[in-house]
Amino acid sequence: MATITTEGVSHVANLARLEFNEEETQDFTEQLARILDYISKLNELGTDEVQPTSHIHPLHNITKPDVVKTSLPRDEVLANAPEPEEGYFGVPRVIDTE
Amino acid sequence: MSLNQLTAHELHDKLKNREITAVELTESVYQRIEEVESKVKGYLTLTKEIALEQASAADTGFQNGDDMPPLAGIPIAIKDVICTKGVRTTCASKILNDFVPPYDATVMEQLHKQGVVMIGKTNMDEFAMGSSTENSAYQITHNPWDLDTIPGGSSGGSAAVVSADTAICSLGSDTGGSIRQPAALCGVVGMKPTYGRISRYGLIAFASSLDQIGPFTKDVTDCALVLNAICGKDEMDSTSVDVPVPDFTQSLVNDVKGLKIGVPKEYFAEGLDDQVAAHVQNAIADLEKLGASVEEISLPHTDYAIATYYIIAPAEASANLARYDGVRYGFRTEEHTDLISMYKKTRSEGFGQEVKRRIMLGTFALSAGYQDAYYRKAQKVRTLIKSDFDAAFQKVDVIATPTTPTPAFKIGERTDDPLQMYLCDVMTTPASQAGLPGISIPCGFVDNGLPVGLQLLAPPFAEDVLFRVAYTYEQNTEHHLRKPEINSSKG
Numbered sequence: 001m002a003t004i005t006t007e008g009v010s011h012v013a014n015l016a017r018l019e020f021n022e023e024e025t026q027d028f029t030e031q032l033a034r035i036l037d038y039i040s041k042l043n044e045l046g047t048d049e050v051q052p053t054s055h056i057h058p059l060h061n062i063t064k065p066d067v068v069k070t071s072l073p074r075d076e077v078l079a080n081a082p083e084p085e086e087g088y089f090g091v092p093r094v095i096d097t098e
Numbered sequence: 099m100s101l102n103q104l105t106a107h108e109l110h111d112k113l114k115n116r117e118i119t120a121v122e123l124t125e126s127v128y129q130r131i132e133e134v135e136s137k138v139k140g141y142l143t144l145t146k147e148i149a150l151e152q153a154s155a156a157d158t159g160f161q162n163g164d165d166m167p168p169l170a171g172i173p174i175a176i177k178d179v180i181c182t183k184g185v186r187t188t189c190a191s192k193i194l195n196d197f198v199p200p201y202d203a204t205v206m207e208q209l210h211k212q213g214v215v216m217i218g219k220t221n222m223d224e225f226a227m228g229s230s231t232e233n234s235a236y237q238i239t240h241n242p243w244d245l246d247t248i249p250g251g252s253s254g255g256s257a258a259v260v261s262a263d264t265a266i267c268s269l270g271s272d273t274g275g276s277i278r279q280p281a282a283l284c285g286v287v288g289m290k291p292t293y294g295r296i297s298r299y300g301l302i303a304f305a306s307s308l309d310q311i312g313p314f315t316k317d318v319t320d321c322a323l324v325l326n327a328i329c330g331k332d333e334m335d336s337t338s339v340d341v342p343v344p345d346f347t348q349s350l351v352n353d354v355k356g357l358k359i360g361v362p363k364e365y366f367a368e369g370l371d372d373q374v375a376a377h378v379q380n381a382i383a384d385l386e387k388l389g390a391s392v393e394e395i396s397l398p399h400t401d402y403a404i405a406t407y408y409i410i411a412p413a414e415a416s417a418n419l420a421r422y423d424g425v426r427y428g429f430r431t432e433e434h435t436d437l438i439s440m441y442k443k444t445r446s447e448g449f450g451q452e453v454k455r456r457i458m459l460g461t462f463a464l465s466a467g468y469q470d471a472y473y474r475k476a477q478k479v480r481t482l483i484k485s486d487f488d489a490a491f492q493k494v495d496v497i498a499t500p501t502t503p504t505p506a507f508k509i510g511e512r513t514d515d516p517l518q519m520y521l522c523d524v525m526t527t528p529a530s531q532a533g534l535p536g537i538s539i540p541c542g543f544v545d546n547g548l549p550v551g552l553q554l555l556a557p558p559f560a561e562d563v564l565f566r567v568a569y570t571y572e573q574n575t576e577h578h579l580r581k582p583e584i585n586s587s588k589g
Contacts, residue, residue, distance in 0.1 A: 004462065016416060016461040017423070017441040018454055028458055031516055035459060038517055039405045042475050045482065052477030053484055055307050055337070056293055056533030056558070062336040076200040082430035089425050092437045 004032050101126040102263045103581065106172045106320045109266065113160050113171050120153035120160070120171030124215050127173045131217075131264045134584050137245055139237045140259040142178050143186050144218040149173065152215045159213065168323045170213035175265035177256045178219040179226055180311065181300035182206055185216075189302050190234035191224045193422050193429045193448030203300020204335065205269060205311055205328045212327050217265050220255030224450045225419065226276055226304045228252050229522040232513055233452045240509070241284060243548050245586040247506035250280030253314070257284035260314045261582060267315040267324055271301055273308045274407050275501075275526025278538040280314075282501035282551020285540045285580070287315045287568070291325060292558045293533035294339035297332030305414035306337070308530050317578050318539065318568045322346035325561065341559055349565035352573045355389030357566070360494030364400035365525060371504040377542030377550040378500045381571065385498070388570055395494060397486040402479050403528040408520055409463045409476035410531070415453075416460030422448060455516060484532040491557045496567050499525055501538040501551030529555045537564045540577040546587065549577070 009029045013020055020028060074087060083090035101109065101123045112118045128146055135141060156171030176182060179189050181199035183206070188194045202210070209216075223233035231239045231254025241249040242262040249258040253270030257280035260268050270277045272290035281288025289312045296311045303309060313324035326347065331340040361382060366375060386392045424430035424444030431447050434440035449457070463472035490497060502525060512519045529536045534555050541552035552571070556563045572578055 008462075009458070012458055012462045012465060015465060016457050017420075017438070017445055018449075018457065019442045019446050028455065031455060032459060032462065034517055035408065035520075036462075039409060039472070039476075042402060042405050042479055045399075045402065045479055047475060047478035047482070050478040050481050052474055053481040053531075054477055056484065056531075057337070057339055059337060064333060064336075072200050077426075079200065080197055080427035082424055082428070091425055092434060092440050094437050 004029060004036060100130070102130045102266070104266070105316045106169060106266050106323055109172060110168050113156070114166065116160060120156040120215060121150060123171065124149050124153040124173055127217055127264060127266070134262055135264060137240060137584055138242055138258050138262045138264065139239050140220055140255040140262065140264060141175070141218040142188060142190065142221050142236055142255070145185055145216050148185070149215045149217055152213070156213045156215065167212040167327070169209065169327055171215060173215045173217045173266045174209065175217050175220050175256060175259045175268035176206070177222055177253050177268070177270045179222060179271050179302045180205060180269060181302065182216070182219065185219065187219065187302070188236070189225050190222045190236055191449065191453070192235045195429060197427055199300070201300065204297035204332045206300065208328050220253070220259055220268060222255055223252035224453050225302070225415070226252040226271055226273055227415070227452050227456050229275070229279060229519055230512065231255060232509065233450060235450050238509060241506045242582040242584050243285060244506065244546070245584065246508055247548065248283070248509055250283035250502070250506065252276040254280045256314050257281050257286055257288065260284070260286045260316060262584060263581070267313060267320055269311055270314055271309055271311050272530065273305050273411060274530050275523045277312045277314065278501050278526050278536055278551070278553055279522065281538040282553070283506040283549065285549030285582070287318055287321045287537065287539050287578070289313055289321050289325065289537040289561070289564070290530070290535065291329070291561055292535040294337055295535070295559070295561070296328050297330070297335040297338045299332055299334035303418040305411040306418060307414060308411060318565060318572050319347070319350055321537070322350055322565050344562060346561060346565055349562035350569045351566050352570050353389065354385055354567055354570045357390045357496060357563070358494040359385060359390050359392045359567070360395035360490050360497045361392060362395050362397040362400065362490070362497060362499060364397050365499040369503050369524070370500060373544040374500050374502070374504060374550050377544070378498070378552055381541040381552045382498050384574065385567065385571060388574060390567070393494065395490050395497070397490060397528065399479065399482045399486050400528055403483055403531060404520055404524055406476040406479045406483065407523065407527040407531060408459065409472050410480060412456040412460030413463045413473050414460070416457045416464065419453070419457055452516070480531050483528050487529070487532045487534060495556070496563050497555040499553045499555070501525055501553035505544050505548035505550060525553060533558060535559070535561045535564055537568050539568045539571060541571070541575070542577055543580070
């Protein structure tokens with residue numbers, strides 16, 4: 001297993017849509033390195049023949065009939081939005097205009 | 099004893115016989131809150147107005163002589179991770195500071211059908227990530243048995259309010275031990291049911307393959323009553339399982355003759371406090387005297403369970419918590435230049451340190467180049483952990499262990515060292531990863547007066563066996579009757 005560097009932490013932070021200052025990056029690097037070092041004990045176990053468990057019950061592709069139901073009213077849903085706009089969720093501009 | 103100190107089943111009899119009213123009972127709980135809540139700090143939100151309305155509605159039913167359900171008029175507290183329609187639900191996070199759910203979790207609908215009285219929403223580790231409730235963005239909850247110590251976590255508020263008699267019972271959630279561990283440290287009964295027993299609809303997700311809602315109560319009978327109310331397949335949660343829901347009160351039998359109890363040697367290893375070990379061993383010896391047979395078993399992969407848990411749970415969390423992006427609900431940063439910076443600043447300002455740490459750990463474990471080495475590897479070792487239990491339950495009916503390696507520790511003692519905090523969960527995460535039901539019941543007190551929990555584990559959907567063993571133990575002991583004085587150890 002790998003060790004983690006400050007560059008690695010910055011890369012992962014970007015993937016997770018988080019940002020840290022230098023001190024935080026340093027702290028997370030040290031903490032994550034310690035935790036990953038502890039986790040590396042899993043390498044003591046041979047698992048080539050073992051099937052992974054993602055879920056403890058044998059459930060697969062649970063489907064249900066496609067029935068039309070009433071959704072929550074729009075105003076109730078938008079009541080929690082930080083910046084609702086004309087009945088929609090407002091977000092910063094994502095398309096550049098010339 | 100005042101009304102707020104009684105159990106739900108004792109109170110139900112008094113309500114039914116019209117000796118008391120639900121409004122009186124509710125008032126006695128809020129009176130107690132006025133007296134001790136400033137010391138315990140178990141609640142994030144109190145809902146007195148709603149509670150009194152619910153209490154009056156229950157009283158009307160009792161006065162009319164209606165056939166009232168066992169939890170009608172019973173004051174209950176709800177962990178702030180469970181969505182309550184019209185009542186702020188924060189997950190103890192700044193990112194959900196103003197979130198008011200437009201719907202009820204399925205368990206809330208089920209409790210409302212019973213006619214419960216909701217006292218308030220309880221404190222927790224932010225997004226249920228922690229073992230001490232110190233990761234709340236709002237306040238630190240204090241253990242009623244010693245106010246200088248932690249109540250456990252992540253459902254620390256739900257455990258503390260039942261222990262402090264500021265609620266009759268409560269709901270929590272357990273991902274790696276978050277019900278059983280605080281129940282043990284606060285000297286109350288706490289159960290994590292089998293994964294799939296209870297709908298997770300409206301339970302704000304942490305780790306979806308592990309999360310499960312469950313009760314905190316003052317005794318085992320109340321635990322069965324609350325579980326009865328909240329079980330069952332729900333079409334809103336496709337991972338809830340369609341199995342028969344028995345009446346768990348039928349399993350409250352004072353008899354363990356013929357039951358085989360397995361004691362895993364790996365749970366009595368280095369790191370276990372001597373006094374905790376002694377109380378748990380005494381409890382197991384008591385069960386043997388009451389007619390159970392006891393044999394040592396081995397769960398050889400126990401020592402790997404923290405490592406797998408701290409990959410699997412953060413990996414699932416990193417996906418689940420992607421939804422907090424400042425768009426549809428919750429906090430949004432004031433300062434941003436574009437959409438991506440809005441996401442990043444919102445999340446960085448809104449989440450606390452432990453939540454960020456786990457998102458980072460989980461994102462790393464799922465990232466390109468590392469997924470096989472970490473996430474896939476952990477899922478495979480999870481299979482081995484589950485197989486240990488499958489093999490053990492070929493030989494025994496129930497497994498008995500300590501719930502925690504130590505009694506409650508001091509506030510602030512482990513906050514600087516995340517790994518030390520993670521190791522608190524060593525006794526509880528293995529069963530979570532196998533999806534098993536588990537219960538923690540009080541089994542003694544160490545010299546300084548802090549409670550010790552006995553953990554019982556059973557095969558999937560065998561909660562009935564847990565109730566039988568726990569009830570028998572409780573009927574023959576008095577630990578569950580002791581009440582905290584609500585002082586700090588300094589006096």
